[in-house]
Amino acid sequence: MSGLPDWMWPPRPEGWFADDLDHLPEAPRRTELIDGALVFVLSPQRIWHARVVDALVSRLGRQKPSDIEVERQITVRLDERNRSEPDFLIATPPYGLDVTFFEPHQVRLVGEVESPESAHRDRTVKLRKYAEAGIPHYWRVEDEDGSPVVHAYELDAPTRQYVATGIHRHELRTPVPFTIEIDLDALLSGRRG
Structure with a gap:
């Protein structure tokens, strides 16, 4: 777990909020937030x-x-x-x-x-x-x-x-x-x- 970049750690104990996505320039382009958890669409699209x-x-x-x-x-x-x-x-x-x-x-x-x-x-x-x-x-x-x-x-x-x-x-x-x-x-x- 220590190998994760700093930006991947939630900014608060209760996780991520919707507005946080606008402040994550390092995140992959297709990043969603589902129930406070980041979801990355990383697999190549057909x-x-x-x-x-x-x-x-x-x-x-x-x-x-x-x-x-x-x-x-x-x-x-x-x-x-x-x-x-x-x-x-x-x-x-x-x-x-x-x-x-x-x-x-x-x-x-x-x-x-x-x-x-x-x-x-x-x-x-x-x-x-x-x-x-x-x-x-x-x-x-x-x-x-x-x-x-x-x-x-x-x-x-x-x-x-x-x-x-x-x-x-x-x-x-x-x-x-x-x-x-x-x-x-x-x-x-x-x-x-």
């Missing part, structure tokens, strides 16, 4: 993951209304002890170009593209945390034999839990958080679907 994220951000960006923005890999301050970094999100401006995180009330949808190392967090921990924070929509994208499959969830406000609204293969069509139509089969082929 090209499949990167291309799916890029394609979804591009398709959503072309379809979004003017009062909505699509961002990638910006953290969301879920509460004092949790600050996650979804692969992409849909947010409501205004916000400046120098922000390092969003508050849940600004976020309309968060999306996680699963990797082998993130599957458990994406399916259980983040599903629960995003719902508890009140984020209206959550998409979890799985690799099913090389094809992206979107598991869509919508927040049930009284229970603060997500309800599954669909498993989308080949095509995703939804009226929320805005009208979206995506040819999932075209995401990796380079076609503009």
Whole structure:
């Protein structure tokens, strides 16, 4: 344990707080805070993951209304002890170009593209945390034999839990958080679907 760099030690006995992430320049670029513990995304991402994220951000960006923005890999301050970094999100401006995180009330949808190392967090921990924070929509994208499959969830406000609204293969069509139509089969082929 003595071989850890000083910046990896929590600044207080109760651990890390969400705002501490802005003061850790030595931390890896993809660092999240889950229940007061730092989580580093250190495993190399597959090209499949990167291309799916890029394609979804591009398709959503072309379809979004003017009062909505699509961002990638910006953290969301879920509460004092949790600050996650979804692969992409849909947010409501205004916000400046120098922000390092969003508050849940600004976020309309968060999306996680699963990797082998993130599957458990994406399916259980983040599903629960995003719902508890009140984020209206959550998409979890799985690799099913090389094809992206979107598991869509919508927040049930009284229970603060997500309800599954669909498993989308080949095509995703939804009226929320805005009208979206995506040819999932075209995401990796380079076609503009």
